Amino acid sequence: MPQKRLTKKEQIMNVALELFALKGFYTTTIPDIANSLKMSVGNMYNYFKSKDILAKEIIKYISVYLGEKLKEINEQDISTKEKTKKIVIMYFDIAKSRPEMIDYFLRVYLSNREVFKDGCEGMACVSEFVTEIMIFFEEGVQKGELKDQDFFSAFGLFMGYLGGMVFLNGEKILPNKLNFYVEDIADNIYNALKK
Amino acid sequence: MPQKRLTKKEQIMNVALELFALKGFYTTTIPDIANSLKMSVGNMYNYFKSKDILAKEIIKYISVYLGEKLKEINEQDISTKEKTKKIVIMYFDIAKSRPEMIDYFLRVYLSNREVFKDGCEGMACVSEFVTEIMIFFEEGVQKGELKDQDFFSAFGLFMGYLGGMVFLNGEKILPNKLNFYVEDIADNIYNALKK
């Protein structure tokens, strides 16, 4: 399947995403990014007015990407239990194929709030993603499969848990591969949320 | 109870902990810390040889602090379900009384790995804390109250969940106070882990 040709803006975002996730926001310099792209620093600024703005556009980009993946699962006609497992699998798949996306979320977006303060208030920059998680819960409740609890409590469980596991994996603290834990985790989550 | 007089080293750690947690590691400068203490920049370096070393000593300090709190709970003669709830309450209490401790853990320690790379390999700088969580699980399993699952899967659930909630709270995304969620969360965790 032919890869859609990326615009220069997207190229920059992809490289910056990787570097920010790998080395951190403050330890990645604009020249670092420009070098990786074989582009001049000056020209980078034609596409993004500042380093902060670049960081904000990247988190939106990730939110849309993850939101779409979730949407595909949400639209399937399967039980909530099955959806739960599919989401865990999908999340871990991304953690494997594009680990920088999850890392960016955890280590750049969640950790450097001062960078995202203006422009990403609340969940403004991750709304696509959060919305799909919301839909997952609401439909589960409506179908009578999930307990009708506070959304954020459920959201914190789901995302905190998955994020924590990916973090432990990234730190090479986990003795097994992420796949190994899928069953346990999906069960734990479902048991916690089910009616 | 009289407050133990803090050594100058502890004073520095406390102030630095607060600033790092509030503004981030890279956006907090040594002069910032020195000013807060009405101390000269040079003298700071009589106590901590570098900014990185200061950061590492702080995470150890937090680990010991949290480890002690957990130990107190672990040593109580109560059911695992009750312990679970007490841990959630304790965690949220700290998130309220000393939010910088949790923030430091999430936003400084977990996020700026390059800073802690040398000297805090694996869980070397948070061992006191992790050890108590381990004891909590193992005793729960031995007493036949918890499922005998992989430690990290359970650890990720517990810590990811709590961390996620505190994060959402810190972002002022939660519509209610943390206390409001205690019951739900403790139930969710216990349901996920129970036999």
Place this chain on the structure above:
Amino acid sequence: MPQKRLTKKEQIMNVALELFALKGFYTTTIPDIANSLKMSVGNMYNYFKSKDILAKEIIKYISVYLGEKLKEINEQDISTKEKTKKIVIMYFDIAKSRPEMIDYFLRVYLSNREVFKDGCEGMACVSEFVTEIMIFFEEGVQKGELKDQDFFSAFGLFMGYLGGMVFLNGEKILPNKLNFYVEDIADNIYNALKK
């Protein structure tokens, strides 16, 4: 004869050479050099990654410069005695027209070994110059005009002597100008080395 237009790198080296020679390596700051050039500190680092590297490039630059001057003399079809005198004259000419070059050699390069440790091992950074001195000796020996003695003993005499005189001159200890001593010195050296 039109002065070859100097590259910015050469401009920096020339100014730094002068300041290092005049004030010493440690007492000359990067801002000092930048100010002398009406250039920003930051930009200096676009040309030389560190103060040490700058110092090393300068000694190579001097070595090449002096090596070329020596080569011109070596290539002349004159007696070794005449060459000896020409070298003394050339050396003193430079000590007069560009005293910073000799001073740099004596007071920066020879004296701050820790700076040149990495990258200038042995005579790695002054090879062009040393090579020509070697040629001078070897040819003198081959022509039967000089005694066949250990190279370093002869080298130490030649360079130590000239360096010492330039030093005394720089300290304004000599009652006469350097030129005054040329005859004596050339004789002394030749007498010491001749067959």
Place this chain on the structure above:
Amino acid sequence: MPQKRLTKKEQIMNVALELFALKGFYTTTIPDIANSLKMSVGNMYNYFKSKDILAKEIIKYISVYLGEKLKEINEQDISTKEKTKKIVIMYFDIAKSRPEMIDYFLRVYLSNREVFKDGCEGMACVSEFVTEIMIFFEEGVQKGELKDQDFFSAFGLFMGYLGGMVFLNGEKILPNKLNFYVEDIADNIYNALKK
């Protein structure tokens, strides 16, 4: 022979001499010296009012030490040629037994003129040593063994040569030990100076 008990001032000078010679004036700190002596920095300042003053007292101390050694040779009833050789041997002996003395002379005193500017004008801080060299020449001339040339030309030869050789030796550039060169060097010097 029992070592004369050193005063604290002398102890400091000896240690500082060693460190300055080994690591350079600017790269040796007062705490470095204090540590080596197991003495407090504050107390060091009871003996020497500043780092510069310490450096100046050290060079005087060395000058007296070397002057005495020269005097012993000068007072012997031997030919100037023999004295020349004895001086070379003495110089190299010191370079071997107390290399820091020669290094200090070459790399601290001669190279960091800004430090010695005030208080060591001309040869004010090395007069004892220079005086003995002067006596050596003058007596050689009076006895009709040496050419009556300008003192400084001869001085530069002698000291520049010896200094250069010790330097090459210190840099481990010389393929042989210093002793190996004694004969050559003494001959070279005598040939250069003799009538």
Place this chain on the structure above:
DNA sequence: GATGAATGAGCTTTCATTCAT
């Protein structure tokens, strides 16, 4: 759109020196 030299504020760190004890 594209280049990369240039800026300059600001960072971490060092260290001679002082001074209360």
Place this chain on the structure above:
DNA sequence: AATGAATGAAAGCTCATTCAT
């Protein structure tokens, strides 16, 4: 004489951003 915590100026270096070309 002795201590060592404290000071603060100044160093080397970095890097987001600008701008002439």
